Structures are given as structure tokens and as C-alpha cells.
Amino acid sequence: MRLKDIFIEKARERGIEKIYAPRLKKSDPLAFLASQIASGRISLYKPKKSNRLCLTIYGEFVEGIPDAFAGKGDGKAILDKNDLLDFSSRFPYIVIDCSLRDIHSQKELISLDKQIRKTLSVVRKFMWDERLVITSFNSGISALHYPSTEDFLEKMGFKKAVLLDPNAEEKFNGERAECFIIGGIVDKSGNKKGATEKIYRRLEKSGIEVERRRIELRGDITGVPDRINLIAEIVLRAVLDGCDVEKAIYLSQNRKIARWRLRKEIVRKSEIASINGRRFRFIRKSLFKDLSGWLKINEEDFYRCARDMGIIVIDDSLTPKRLKVKPF
Ligand SMILES: C[S@@+](CC[C@H](N)C(=O)[O-])C[C@H]1O[C@@H](n2cnc3c(N)ncnc32)[C@H](O)[C@@H]1O
Structure with a gap:
């Protein structure tokens, strides 16, 4: 559970759905709002009943009459730092x-x-x-x-x-x-x-x-x-x-970090084959599917890394027998 989840729960308990929060940062605004309240910089107060662009507790911006105003006020806050910090040990x-x-x-x-x-x-x-x-x-x-x-x-x-x-x-x-x-x-x-x-x-x-x-x-x-x-x-x-x-x-x-690991996996999973007496290393196409489940790579990264390492990507339908695969 993140702090914003506690904030949403507390706001909902007080019947607050729409919050007028001027100058709110746009990336993950609810998390930012919750963090600012927990740090004691702002609190929620009773708002003026006029139409505003509000942030909802579902994380959307909508026009409407706010249930709370987020900022610095002199009256009694309807939700403040203490309401969130009760849970700080989590x-x-x-x-x-x-x-x-x-x-x-x-x-x-x-x-x-x-x-x-x-x-x-x-x-x-x-x-x-x-x-x-x-x-x-x-x-x-x-x-x-x-x-x-x-x-x-x-x-x-x-x-x-x-x-x-x-x-x-x-x-x-x-x-x-x-x-x-x-x-x-x-x-x-x-x-x-x-x-x-x-x-x-x-x-x-x-x-x-x-x-x-x-x-x-x-x-x-x-x-x-x-x-x-x-x-x-x-x-x-x-x-x-x-x-x-x-x-x-x-x-x-990111893809750069993923590619470092991709190179290691390509070497680990490569096999040696020989055709007409010529030996070469290869990996199977299906390796891309296995790796892309846990490495942030795309097909281009896969083929490019293999090519840079001089390793051939082959179709899985090519059997080891036809390729005369030798243990690596
Ligand atoms: C850039 S790393 C420095 C690592 C340093 N060269 C070393 O060998 O100890 C910066 C910090 O990130 C954390 N860190 C980086 N990779 C980690 C990993 N795989 N596991 C645990 N902590 C890591 C460590 O706390 C580390 O001190």
C-alpha cells in the first residue's frame, strides 16, 4: 500500500471526491498531493463553492464544485498530516x-x-x-x-x-x-x-x-x-x-540495461553446429519470446545483439540432427 492509497481512503471516509488543488504537479498528482500533506506543507480545507478544475480521488481531472481545497488555510483542516501519519509505521x-x-x-x-x-x-x-x-x-x-x-x-x-x-x-x-x-x-x-x-x-x-x-x-x-x-x-x-x-x-x-543481460543470455543459450564442415554458433528464434517476458528488449535488440556477436538466429523448425549440433 502506498501513502496515496491511505490518503484516498481517508478522503473517501470524509465524503471528499473532488479536490481543488491549484499548481498540482501532473505526474501521479494524487501521490504528490498525499506526500505534500504528509510533509505538512498543505492540508485539505472546506472549499469555496464555485466551479473549478478538480482532481478526483480516482486520479482524473474534472470540472465541478470541489469537496475540498488543498493548500495552506487558516481555518480547521478537514484532512491533514496527522490523519496520514497515523499509518507511518507501515x-x-x-x-x-x-x-x-x-x-x-x-x-x-x-x-x-x-x-x-x-x-x-x-x-x-x-x-x-x-x-x-x-x-x-x-x-x-x-x-x-x-x-x-x-x-x-x-x-x-x-x-x-x-x-x-x-x-x-x-x-x-x-x-x-x-x-x-x-x-x-x-x-x-x-x-x-x-x-x-x-x-x-x-x-x-x-x-x-x-x-x-x-x-x-x-x-x-x-x-x-x-x-x-x-x-x-x-x-x-x-x-x-x-x-x-x-x-x-x-x-x-531500460533497454540499455536489458541489452547487457541479453548479450549474456545469448552466449549462454547459444549452441554450435556445423554445416559442410563449417562450424558456427546459433540461437533459436524462440529465445526472443522467452527473454522478452523478463527483459525489456524488442526484436530489433535481439537480432542486432546476436549479429554483433557473430551468432546466427535460426528457425526452431531446424532440427539439431540437420544442423549436426555439437555441445557448446
Ligand atoms: C552504482 S551502485 C554501486 C555498487 C558498487 N560498485 C559496489 O560494488 O558496491 C550504487 C548502490 O546501488 C545499490 N545497488 C546497485 N545494484 C544493486 C544490486 N544488484 N543489489 C543490491 N543493491 C544494489 C547499492 O546500494 C549500491 O551501493
């Missing part, structure tokens, strides 16, 4: 640990900044600003900031916090936790393999227990987006929407 914190900023280049720091901002947009789709925590860096955005992840975790005393780490031994299966920690690390240059583990070791040294989990796609991390905002999106889809992790990865994946 929502995890997302921590971005920026303690490794000094191993980044200027270009990477710009990208890190962008990813942090995009993570705030992701968090607003599911929760609200104060569920995002930035440690060891003042990002200037409306998230919470702490001098270190240790400070935050010690203050909160969570029963279960998870550090997301591509090199962890254990897999993330969508299990809930009170807090998910993502490394504020951007891999554009140099070798930062194992950098997330440094965060783990540091926490361990401070006596703070966190679980380490790897997000993987069918046994491999290739194909899992590694941008901070997309990791946050995958985790929140899994824990709040109850989405299967593979589906959550698919929804956050």
Missing part, C-alpha cells in the same frame, strides 16, 4: 549513504546529485519526503539529513535495517524492513566494485547490525539497474506494492 526509510563521496570524480558527483533528486521523486510516489534520509552530505533537498548512517540508525534503533549491496551473499526477496540503505555510489569511472561493502564493514565496526541483500535477476545482477533512484523504486515496489522482485526489476529496467 512505511520504510530509504537512506542514501554518501560517506564515499570523496572517491568520486566531479562528473560522478553531478550524477550522484541527480540520482538523489530523482530518488526524492520516487519516494514521493510511494511515501513522503521525510522517509528519505541523506547521510554524510547536505544535499539541499527536502529529505532528512544526518551526519552519518550510524547516527541515524542509532537514533532510530530499528529492529531490521537492510543494506542493499550487489555483492551480498543473500538475495533480496521483497521482505519488509524498517529501513533500506543504498550506497551513494556512482560507477562511471574507476573501479568501485565492493564499495558498498565498505559501508557494511564500517557499520559492523560501530556495532550496528544490518542485513546485506543483493537484488538479482534470475541468478545474476546483470540486468538489474544500479542507479540509486531505480534501486529505491524496485525496493518500494516490492515492499509496498507487494510486487514480485523480478516484475519490479522489469518495470524499472
Whole structure:
């Protein structure tokens, strides 16, 4: 359940269907409205009874007399922050640990900044600003900031916090936790393999227990987006929407990331055949159908990758016997 679902439920209980919300952001406006109310920036008030362009609790914009006005008012609110934050324990914190900023280049720091901002947009789709925590860096955005992840975790005393780490031994299966920690690390240059583990070791040294989990796609991390905002999106889809992790990865994946995995799968599934003594590698056409169920690729990606790798795509009707297939 996302914060907006609680908001819709609370609005409906109060007989509110149409909301006049001026200057509302257009992408997922209900989620944005709910996040702004939970952050205490605005509340719902009794409206003036005049015709307006209203947002309905079904997410549509319609002309009509609003049941509520969303904004800053001086009267008593009919729905405010407290109505939503009663349910706050259902929502995890997302921590971005920026303690490794000094191993980044200027270009990477710009990208890190962008990813942090995009993570705030992701968090607003599911929760609200104060569920995002930035440690060891003042990002200037409306998230919470702490001098270190240790400070935050010690203050909160969570029963279960998870550090997301591509090199962890254990897999993330969508299990809930009170807090998910993502490394504020951007891999554009140099070798930062194992950098997330440094965060783990540091926490361990401070006596703070966190679980380490790897997000993987069918046994491999290739194909899992590694941008901070997309990791946050995958985790929140899994824990709040109850989405299967593979589906959550698919929804956050782009074609470029999918193609990296496609290349690996093409090699894995290729076979060797010989015709008139000439050996060649091939894959079967039906592989596209199998892969496109969990990789965001199209037919063009499939044929182009195979061609670039010198692997022939053959029709499934060609039998191994006719091709004299040898084990690869
Ligand atoms: C660009 S990654 C950096 C990974 C770093 N090179 C390493 O080897 O630890 C940024 C952050 O996203 C998260 N992340 C990326 N891919 C992940 C995966 N497959 N599983 C779990 N966490 C992942 C981690 O928290 C990581 O610190």
C-alpha cells in the first residue's frame, strides 16, 4: 500500500471526491498531493463553492464544485498530516549513504546529485519526503539529513535495517524492513566494485547490525539497474506494492540495461553446429519470446545483439540432427 492509497481512503471516509488543488504537479498528482500533506506543507480545507478544475480521488481531472481545497488555510483542516501519519509505521526509510563521496570524480558527483533528486521523486510516489534520509552530505533537498548512517540508525534503533549491496551473499526477496540503505555510489569511472561493502564493514565496526541483500535477476545482477533512484523504486515496489522482485526489476529496467543481460543470455543459450564442415554458433528464434517476458528488449535488440556477436538466429523448425549440433 502506498501513502496515496491511505490518503484516498481517508478522503473517501470524509465524503471528499473532488479536490481543488491549484499548481498540482501532473505526474501521479494524487501521490504528490498525499506526500505534500504528509510533509505538512498543505492540508485539505472546506472549499469555496464555485466551479473549478478538480482532481478526483480516482486520479482524473474534472470540472465541478470541489469537496475540498488543498493548500495552506487558516481555518480547521478537514484532512491533514496527522490523519496520514497515523499509518507511518507501515512505511520504510530509504537512506542514501554518501560517506564515499570523496572517491568520486566531479562528473560522478553531478550524477550522484541527480540520482538523489530523482530518488526524492520516487519516494514521493510511494511515501513522503521525510522517509528519505541523506547521510554524510547536505544535499539541499527536502529529505532528512544526518551526519552519518550510524547516527541515524542509532537514533532510530530499528529492529531490521537492510543494506542493499550487489555483492551480498543473500538475495533480496521483497521482505519488509524498517529501513533500506543504498550506497551513494556512482560507477562511471574507476573501479568501485565492493564499495558498498565498505559501508557494511564500517557499520559492523560501530556495532550496528544490518542485513546485506543483493537484488538479482534470475541468478545474476546483470540486468538489474544500479542507479540509486531505480534501486529505491524496485525496493518500494516490492515492499509496498507487494510486487514480485523480478516484475519490479522489469518495470524499472531500460533497454540499455536489458541489452547487457541479453548479450549474456545469448552466449549462454547459444549452441554450435556445423554445416559442410563449417562450424558456427546459433540461437533459436524462440529465445526472443522467452527473454522478452523478463527483459525489456524488442526484436530489433535481439537480432542486432546476436549479429554483433557473430551468432546466427535460426528457425526452431531446424532440427539439431540437420544442423549436426555439437555441445557448446
Ligand atoms: C552504482 S551502485 C554501486 C555498487 C558498487 N560498485 C559496489 O560494488 O558496491 C550504487 C548502490 O546501488 C545499490 N545497488 C546497485 N545494484 C544493486 C544490486 N544488484 N543489489 C543490491 N543493491 C544494489 C547499492 O546500494 C549500491 O551501493
